[in-house]
Amino acid sequence: MSxxxxxxxxxPGRGRSGEPQTLAAPAGLVxxxxxxxxxxxxxxxxxxxxxxxxxxIPVFFFVVQIGALGDVAEQQLGIANYATFQxxxxxxxxxASTSGGNALVLDIAGGYWDKLSLTPAHRSSLVIGNLFGExxxxxxxxxxxxxxxxxxxxxxxxxxxxxxxxxxxxxLLFGIGFASVSIAIAxxxxxxxxxxxxxxxxxxxxxxxxxxxxxxxxxGWFETAVSINPMTYVIEAARSFLFAFNGAIIAKGFxxxxxxSALTFSLTxxxxxxxxxMG
Amino acid sequence: xxxxxATDLVRRFGEVEAVRGVSLExxxxxxxxxxxxxxAGKSTIVRILTTxxxxxxxxxxxxxxxxxxxxxxxxxxxxxxxxxxxxxPKQTGRELLTLQGKLYGLKGKVLSDQVSEVxxxxxxxxxVNRRIQTYSGGMKRRLDLASALLHRPRVLFLDEPTTGxxxxxxxxxxxxxRELRERFGATIFLTxxxxxxxxxxxxxxxxxxxxxxxxxxxxxxxxxxxxxxVIDVAVEEREVGAARAAITELQAxxxxxxxxxxxxxxxxxxxxPDGPENLAVLIRGLDKAGVRFxxxxxxxPTLDDVFLAATGGRMAAAEQEDQGEDQGREPEPAGAGRxxx
Numbered sequence: 001m002s003x004x005x006x007x008x009x010x011x012p013g014r015g016r017s018g019e020p021q022t023l024a025a026p027a028g029l030v031x032x033x034x035x036x037x038x039x040x041x042x043x044x045x046x047x048x049x050x051x052x053x054x055x056x057i058p059v060f061f062f063v064v065q066i067g068a069l070g071d072v073a074e075q076q077l078g079i080a081n082y083a084t085f086q087x088x089x090x091x092x093x094x095x096a097s098t099s100g101g102n103a104l105v106l107d108i109a110g111g112y113w114d115k116l117s118l119t120p121a122h123r124s125s126l127v128i129g130n131l132f133g134e135x136x137x138x139x140x141x142x143x144x145x146x147x148x149x150x151x152x153x154x155x156x157x158x159x160x161x162x163x164x165x166x167x168x169x170x171x172l173l174f175g176i177g178f179a180s181v182s183i184a185i186a187x188x189x190x191x192x193x194x195x196x197x198x199x200x201x202x203x204x205x206x207x208x209x210x211x212x213x214x215x216x217x218x219x220g221w222f223e224t225a226v227s228i229n230p231m232t233y234v235i236e237a238a239r240s241f242l243f244a245f246n247g248a249i250i251a252k253g254f255x256x257x258x259x260x261s262a263l264t265f266s267l268t269x270x271x272x273x274x275x276x277x278m279g
Numbered sequence: 280x281x282x283x284x285a286t287d288l289v290r291r292f293g294e295v296e297a298v299r300g301v302s303l304e305x306x307x308x309x310x311x312x313x314x315x316x317x318x319a320g321k322s323t324i325v326r327i328l329t330t331x332x333x334x335x336x337x338x339x340x341x342x343x344x345x346x347x348x349x350x351x352x353x354x355x356x357x358x359x360x361x362x363x364x365x366x367x368p369k370q371t372g373r374e375l376l377t378l379q380g381k382l383y384g385l386k387g388k389v390l391s392d393q394v395s396e397v398x399x400x401x402x403x404x405x406x407v408n409r410r411i412q413t414y415s416g417g418m419k420r421r422l423d424l425a426s427a428l429l430h431r432p433r434v435l436f437l438d439e440p441t442t443g444x445x446x447x448x449x450x451x452x453x454x455x456x457r458e459l460r461e462r463f464g465a466t467i468f469l470t471x472x473x474x475x476x477x478x479x480x481x482x483x484x485x486x487x488x489x490x491x492x493x494x495x496x497x498x499x500x501x502x503x504x505x506x507x508x509v510i511d512v513a514v515e516e517r518e519v520g521a522a523r524a525a526i527t528e529l530q531a532x533x534x535x536x537x538x539x540x541x542x543x544x545x546x547x548x549x550x551x552p553d554g555p556e557n558l559a560v561l562i563r564g565l566d567k568a569g570v571r572f573x574x575x576x577x578x579x580p581t582l583d584d585v586f587l588a589a590t591g592g593r594m595a596a597a598e599q600e601d602q603g604e605d606q607g608r609e610p611e612p613a614g615a616g617r618x619x620x
Contacts, residue, residue: 022355022430022431023431025383025384026384027382027384031381042369046369110367111361111366113365114331115365118361120383120384
């Protein structure tokens with residue numbers, strides 16, 4: 001027994017009246033979220049290899065696209081700098097690779113979710129904290145890719161600081177949407193395999209976009225599909241930060257990302273309610 | 280006021296009724312042993328009483344607070360170490376305990392003091408800064424126990440805290456449980472499938488089988504209920520019928536008293552007064568009838584005998600029948616009847 005215990009001199013676990021007492025007290029939602037977010041970030045930092053693996057595919061696509069189409073795009077299609085044109089795709093691709101659900105589903109499968117659920121913490125903090133932790137990873141991916149872009153010659157046409165901050169903010173908002181899908185699947189299924197497979201459903205959203213070419217060069221069904229995909233507007237807004245600030249395009253992008261995130265976060269909330277009810 | 284109360288608890292999972300009308304009451308400061316084989320419904324009841332699972336019907340309360348209507352209050356009052364120690368292997372023991380403490384609203388010096396106190400209590404001071412993935416099974420259990428104690432709960436739920444542990448680790452956990460009650464005055468709800476554990480630690484014991492409490496009382500009273508000595512006789516499978524016939528014949532002739540005769544995995548168990556005297560009668564009778572039998576022993580009743588008398592099966596046999604996980608999520612349907620009813 002520590003001599004420095006707060007009620008040293010009394011029988012531990014008993015109040016001054018001798019009545020047993022507990023030290024537990026309401027911590028508050030913010031405190032709960034901060035605690036869970038801290039743990040999620042610690043988990044990410046403890047496994048840097050996962051962080052590096054998550055960057056390999058976006059960097060690979062980035063480099064290959066530039067190598068395959070860069071000259072054609074710049075010389076034939078009039079795109080000023082194809083690396084700059086592709087950078088947002090790479091960053092958003094990395095953001096979509098978030099594994100927020102993976103950490104959560106491992107907690108569920110391993111019993112740690114139950115352990116945390118037995119505390120008086122707000123249960124929503126268990127989800128929100130994980131989501132915030134994942135946003136930390138998204139921010140990390142985005143900054144690394146942005147720096148990589150700078151190294152290979154990507155430049156913001158206007159204000160670099162404002163452009164960078166805007167691009168990162170848009171990416172985070174978009175990232176919340178994708179992480180929410182992963183977390184919803186984790187909560188709904190409790191299955192590690194199902195959660196890890198969630199990435200498959202992102203492909204149509206990510207590739208039915210003006211990722212390789214500007215939208216005005218597309219035709220037919222593909223152009224229609226691209227036009228109704230909210231990701232299109234996110235990508236165009238991201239490019240607007242790099243090439244030329246356009247308030248309307250940027251606003252549409254933020255709106256699309258916000259709607260997408262609101263929708264997927266609603267799914268997460270439903271899955272969360274179901275899991276809490278199921279026990 | 281009772282520390283724990285359950286009234287007519289029922290929990291169904293689809294067609295399976297895992298808990299079938301369980302009522303119990305645990306007094307403050309009591310160690311209450313909840314004994315039963317895997318799949319009996321122990322963990323489901325723990326999950327209901329600790330707010331992790333809602334009952335299909337019935338009610339439960341902890342220190343007067345309803346587990347369904349006031350779950351947050353109940354969570355502040357209880358500490359829980361579940362059967363599977365769910366711990367994050369990437370954190371260190373200290374990080375896990377600190378996080379746990381924060382979620383209980385502990386801060387600053389109180390939190391750091393409590394972390395030191397509970398790690399010392401469970402003997403993990405030297406390992407607390409190591410990542411949990413390096414811990415042995417026994418160390419994980421002790422860390423789980425430490426995390427359950429961090430906020431000085433008034434009621435502790437320990438769900439099979441020693442299952443799968445080596446004898447040394449088990450003895451250490453037993454010591455800690457005794458110490459918790461003595462030093463902290465905590466009420467302890469202890470589920471176990473180890474008869475000796477319930478016998479050793481519990482003030483009162485409830486025996487649960489197939490989702491129902493079949494006996495409840497102090498270990499001494501329950502054993503006294505058996506009301507006799509216990510003679511175990513091992514008989515080969517092919518001699519089972521002959522052995523039963525011979526024993527029944529001895530009872531019919533009045534050479535053996537009319538005690539209860541139960542079939543077991545190894546042969547038969549006979550509950551009779553004056554065990555040593557009747558042992559000799561039994562051996563002579565079986566020998567005379569030409570029954571080939573193995574080891575014969577006489578003993579005072581144990582909780583296993585109480586279980587046998589109450590359910591018609593030994594705990595070990597029930598374990599083999601109910602191999603299903605008793606996690607309160609996917610319980611196995613109730614097992615089939617047992618041999619020698």
